Amino acid sequence: MNARIPLLGGVLSALLLSGCAGSQQQSSNEALEAARSSFQAVKENSDVLRSAPKDVIRAGESLARADRLSSYWGSTDDVSHYAYLSQRYSEIAGQNSALNLNQERAAKLELERQRLQLALREAKLLSVQEQSNWLEEQMVSLATSETERGLVMTLGDVLFDAGQANLKASANRTVLKLVQFLQLNPRRVVRIEGYTDSRGDKLENLELSRARAQTVADVLIDLGIDSKRIEVQGHGESFPVAENASAMGRAQNRRVEIVFSDEQGRLGLAR
Amino acid sequence: MVVLSLTGCASDPAPTEQLRLTEQALAQAKAVGADEQVAELAMAEAKLLQAQSAMQRDAFKEARVLAEQAELDARLAEARVLTQKSQDQLNELNNRINRLRKQLGEL
The missing domain is CATH 1.20.1270 (Substrate Binding Domain Of Dnak; Chain:A; Domain 2)
Structure with a gap:
């Protein structure tokens, strides 16, 4: 045991x-x-x-x-x-x-993108040539002014679908001019700033102003401007250029402004 | 058995080269933008620290095992970040193409 x-x-x-x-x-x-x-x-x-x-x-x-x-x-x-x-x-x-x-897919898509970009450019040029006469009168506000912020171009509210961020086809001419200008001045950069009137919700206005500015930026990029040259900002109902009491004043306040840098690519400070 | 495994440990050479490789893999993963958000990078860093402290104690086998794992953790972190970036690039390209198509359709 x-x-x-x-x-x-x-x-x-x-x-x-x-x-x-x-x-x-x-x-x-x-x-x-x-x-x-x-x-x-x-x-x-x-x-x-x-x-x-x-x-x-x-x-x-x-x-x-x-x-x-x-x-x-x-x-x-x-x-x-x-x-x-x-x-x-x-x-x-x-x-x-x-x-x-x-990476293989990206290479293929990049070719497709370039092809479409070219097609779009040609199509836009064509439509501008066809419509140029009466478009001249239809164009509401393509105004460039020299301000303390530098050279500023204003895209009016009529170029957008009401209350939306989509650009109308009638904006083609302005946009093409812009692209042409940026291609001739390769060192210049731009800041695209969106504004709205004071009606409606403040936050929604801010959102809409930014979305409209981004739409303009996207079109520029699609037409071949390097995205590094573009800044985007939404200001909502701040910085009105007219009183918000009348319909006309409000229409003026609803706008997208394009601020150009000087020839050396120096942009004025953001607001 | 005990004697054998002890001598086995003692005869393990110091894995200096492996530690260098691991540090290099970590640096490379960080260089492509991997940060603590990537789980494998955090693992790699923790294991490298443990490996370094094992080196101090002359626990060479432990140091080598940890460093080998940390190297692959770091390489996986790097590969994940690069793949994610390429995915983002693809999405952006697709967005641009859709926008172009839409605009062409509207003309």
């Missing part, structure tokens, strides 16, 4: 040990399985193989190492480690492949 006591102790401690090792074993097995399925997924994806072959190979090597180690006793930490590395390599391969696909 006595002889069995140390034996029992031995069995107990062996059980304890294996219990502890067992949970580690389990987590390293899980890591290994996760790494295996990640690797399987990238290995079978031809896009990933094409754009990140090195990372896929490394994912496979690390996985093989984890696999080998898993047959040795007492190496669960190493198994977890190499499974972790394999998993990471698979994830990196996946990301690099997505990046590559995005």
Whole structure:
């Protein structure tokens, strides 16, 4: 009987040990399985193989190492480690492949954008030529004035759909002039500032003024002006140019102003 | 067994080169704009700190394991940021193309 006591102790401690090792074993097995399925997924994806072959190979090597180690006793930490590395390599391969696909798509889209930009420019020029005579009278406020803020051009409310940010086709001529001017003066930059009258909600007015200014900026960018040359600001109902009591005054207050920098590209301070 | 694994530890060379690689990978991830918002970058930084402190204790194996993981964490963070940027660029291009199409349709 006595002889069995140390034996029992031995069995107990062996059980304890294996219990502890067992949970580690389990987590390293899980890591290994996760790494295996990640690797399987990238290995079978031809896009990933094409754009990140090195990372896929490394994912496979690390996985093989984890696999080998898993047959040795007492190496669960190493198994977890190499499974972790394999998993990471698979994830990196996946990301690099997505990046590559995005870049390929971007190159194609960029060509499409240039083609459309050219088509739009031609179409606008054509429509300006066709309409130029009566457009001259229709143009309401294309006024450039020298103020303490520098050269300022005002786009009147009539160029926008009522209460909306969309530019009407009748704004084409003004916009083209602007583009032409900016192309002839490549160092000049502009700040596009939107304003509204004082009717309606203050916040909505601020939002609308900004959206209108942004619309003008977007059109300039679409026609080939570098977005770095354009700042956009919404002022809402601040800085009215006329009283808001009459319909005429309000119409004057609803406007987009384009502030030009000097020839060196220096803009006056924002309001 | 115990003796073996102890000597195993002691014979692990100091992973100086691996730490350099890890620091380089972290610097590169930050250079492309990865910050603490990217989970893997935060992990990489934490593991690098742990690896450096393991180096001080001459726990070279621990330092190497941590540094190896941190390097790949950082590389994944970098890849994620670059992919996100390319996605943003694609979205912007698509917006511009839609705007151009809309304008062409209105003429």
